[in-house]
Amino acid sequence: MSAVIELRGVSREYGKPPTRALDDVSLTVERGEMLAVVGPSGSGKSTLLNVLGTLDRPTAGTVLIDGIDVAAQTDAQLAGLRAHRIGFVFQQFHLSEGVTSTDNVANGLLYSGVPLRERRIRAVEALHQVGLGHRLGHRPNQMSGGERQRVAIARAVVHRPPLLLADEPTGNLDSKSGAGIVDLLHELHGEGTSIIVITHDNALAEKLPRRIMIRDGRLTADSSSTSERVVVTAGATP
Amino acid sequence: MSVSAVRETPMHSRLLASDVYRLGFSGLIARPTRAILSALGIAIGIAAMIAVVGISSSSQAQLSATLDRLGTNLMTVAPGTSVFGEEQPLPFGVGGLVQRVDGVESVGTTGLLVDLHAYRSAATLKTDTNGLGVMTASSDLLRVIGGHIAAGSWLTDGTSRYPVVVLGAKSAEKLGVARPGEQILLGDDVYTVGGILECGELAPEIDTSVLLGERQGTSANAGERVHPTSVYIRADEERIDSVRQLIPGTVAPQSPSDVTVGRPSDALAAKQASDQAFTGLLVGLGSVALLVGGIGVANTMVISVLERRREIGLRRSLGAARPHIRRQFLAEALFLSLLGGVAGTVIGAAVTAAFAVGNGWPISIPPVVLAGGLGATLVIGALAGLYPAMRAARIPPTEALQS
Numbered sequence: 001m002s003a004v005i006e007l008r009g010v011s012r013e014y015g016k017p018p019t020r021a022l023d024d025v026s027l028t029v030e031r032g033e034m035l036a037v038v039g040p041s042g043s044g045k046s047t048l049l050n051v052l053g054t055l056d057r058p059t060a061g062t063v064l065i066d067g068i069d070v071a072a073q074t075d076a077q078l079a080g081l082r083a084h085r086i087g088f089v090f091q092q093f094h095l096s097e098g099v100t101s102t103d104n105v106a107n108g109l110l111y112s113g114v115p116l117r118e119r120r121i122r123a124v125e126a127l128h129q130v131g132l133g134h135r136l137g138h139r140p141n142q143m144s145g146g147e148r149q150r151v152a153i154a155r156a157v158v159h160r161p162p163l164l165l166a167d168e169p170t171g172n173l174d175s176k177s178g179a180g181i182v183d184l185l186h187e188l189h190g191e192g193t194s195i196i197v198i199t200h201d202n203a204l205a206e207k208l209p210r211r212i213m214i215r216d217g218r219l220t221a222d223s224s225s226t227s228e229r230v231v232v233t234a235g236a237t238p
Numbered sequence: 239m240s241v242s243a244v245r246e247t248p249m250h251s252r253l254l255a256s257d258v259y260r261l262g263f264s265g266l267i268a269r270p271t272r273a274i275l276s277a278l279g280i281a282i283g284i285a286a287m288i289a290v291v292g293i294s295s296s297s298q299a300q301l302s303a304t305l306d307r308l309g310t311n312l313m314t315v316a317p318g319t320s321v322f323g324e325e326q327p328l329p330f331g332v333g334g335l336v337q338r339v340d341g342v343e344s345v346g347t348t349g350l351l352v353d354l355h356a357y358r359s360a361a362t363l364k365t366d367t368n369g370l371g372v373m374t375a376s377s378d379l380l381r382v383i384g385g386h387i388a389a390g391s392w393l394t395d396g397t398s399r400y401p402v403v404v405l406g407a408k409s410a411e412k413l414g415v416a417r418p419g420e421q422i423l424l425g426d427d428v429y430t431v432g433g434i435l436e437c438g439e440l441a442p443e444i445d446t447s448v449l450l451g452e453r454q455g456t457s458a459n460a461g462e463r464v465h466p467t468s469v470y471i472r473a474d475e476e477r478i479d480s481v482r483q484l485i486p487g488t489v490a491p492q493s494p495s496d497v498t499v500g501r502p503s504d505a506l507a508a509k510q511a512s513d514q515a516f517t518g519l520l521v522g523l524g525s526v527a528l529l530v531g532g533i534g535v536a537n538t539m540v541i542s543v544l545e546r547r548r549e550i551g552l553r554r555s556l557g558a559a560r561p562h563i564r565r566q567f568l569a570e571a572l573f574l575s576l577l578g579g580v581a582g583t584v585i586g587a588a589v590t591a592a593f594a595v596g597n598g599w600p601i602s603i604p605p606v607v608l609a610g611g612l613g614a615t616l617v618i619g620a621l622a623g624l625y626p627a628m629r630a631a632r633i634p635p636t637e638a639l640q641s
Contacts, residue, residue, distance in 0.1 A: 055555060055638065055639065075559065079554065079558060079559035080249050081249070082557045083252075083557020084251075085249070088555045088556075088638070090639065098268065107556065110253065111251040111252065111556055113251075113252030116256070
């Protein structure tokens with residue numbers, strides 16, 4: 001079984017004098033795993049997500065995403081990696097206002113070189129998958145928060161990435177819509193996507209098979225060492 | 239993990255050209271007011287330049303139409319002055335002499351009566367001459383200079399037995415003569431106005447003249463024949479240069495160098511050339527407006543990049559590489575500038591058309607000017623968009639996660 005993510009002694013420092021947002025973090029996420037990264041604000045969660053998503057490079061240590069060494073990749077190669085293998089879900093959804101949900105989702109394929117017609121066809125499929133088959137022509141301001149986050153998730157998975165990174169996906173939602181989003185993430189996990197959810201919400205983290213605690217840039221606890229890890233491999237492609 | 243570590247990445251991020259256009263266009267649509275206002279600067283610059291060039295070109299088209307109509311084969315001969323400063327009068331019968339020169343088609347002459355002036359009535363002061371010249375005219379003159387009768391009739395053999403004059407357009411205005419049949423004074427003698435001419439373009443001196451037949455001229459000149467002072471010649475267009483060389487010797491064989499031969503159409507063309515220099519100045523001013531418009535576009539784009547850091551971060555997280563971001567903003571700047579260019583071209587052409595129609599000119603806008611204007615906007619858009627686009631491409635992808 002190959003690891004979708006492997007961090008070895010990763011540190012990330014900012015500014016002068018340097019402050020360590022990540023301090024010697026080592027972490028392995030197997031293909032098909034689903035886990036939560038939990039920590040209070042300022043603990044380094046966002047920095048970790050940036051590093052995991054290849055949006056940022058570490059100042060020390062090795063990052064392998066889907067077996068690819070990030071340090072050896074050019075900026076353009078990392079962009080290609082994100083375009084094909086990573087999906088992002090953000091707390092604020094980041095949808096384009098004034099653009100239909102279909103076109104918002106189709107933008108997930110914009111940088112894969114897929115022609116517009118096919119992008120739209122696949123966007124409609126992805127919207128059906130997240131349960132928004134009845135909201136294809138709606139614009140973000142015509143939808144509820146939960147629906148908007150579903151559109152954002154559809155955009156993140158429309159290119160069928162093996163890795164989905166979600167930053168506080170329920171942070172802007174009421175508890176009922178939030179529960180719906182968690183169910184949807186579980187569904188995607190069931191189809192074989194590796195999912196990492198960053199959150200400060202312990203209740204949300206409790207619902208995920210594996211939990212990692214982060215504090216002051218260090219990993220302080222990993223539930224996988226104490227409990228059974230749930231790994232779904234069905235449908236995962238190498 | 240040793241297996242996966244060597245795996246290369248066969249996938250690149252790609253942005254289709256059609257999507258670059260779509261992104262650039264939708265970026266403008268999203269902020270329509272701002273797009274229109276910053277395109278306006280470009281539009282004004284382009285409109286000014288096209289209107290200036292178009293109006294100048296239309297007036298030139300009008301001139302060449304005028305020259306086509308009047309012909310460029312008219313020459314005038316004036317007596318020269320001798321080395322002692324005396325005017326050398328042209329010989330009697332000069333018209334007949336010139337007529338026999340090879341290549342000459344028709345000849346008309348005038349003879350100025352230096353001491354005779356025209357007055358509206360006996361009550362007019364004798365010093366109040368209005369600067370009008372009284373001159374005899376050969377019967378061919380009107381046809382040779384391409385003049386037209388506005389009212390009444392031209393001098394004929396019949397009328398030359400009676401005291402009848404024909405007035406140039408400005409003479410009639412100065413003397414206050416509205417229609418033929420009214421009477422004026424030449425010196426102390428009463429003459430009847432037989433006709434009034436239209437303004438002439440090639441021989442403007444006729445406009446300020448009072449013309450009378452040669453026989454009447456002789457009697458007005460105390461019985462002496464009036465010396466011809468100007469000869470108007472229509473020559474064969476092909477042989478105009480050789481005619482021009484033969485005229486002085488024909489008219490004044492003893493001192494050919496004293497004779498002045500002119501070609502009025504040259505004067506019109508020279509006037510146009512001086513207008514051209516002025517046009518160059520105005521085009522220069524228009525290009526300054528265009529430059530300011532380009533700076534406006536750059537300014538708009540810089541602000542837009544600052545405001546859209548989040549969007550750029552999101553695009554980077556979706557897989558956009560730096561060149562993709564750069565192309566998107568460059569396309570937006572080009573569209574913005576092109577929007578201004580197209581609007582400016584339409585406005586400039588409309589102003590030219592309105593001005594030309596208002597002056598009764600033909601509308602003439604050289605296509606190369608239209609193409610050049612649009613080309614200039616594209617260059618300006620590219621220059622104005624380059625710096626903001628490079629700034630946009632430098633925005634780090636982590637912006638997507640900043641809250």
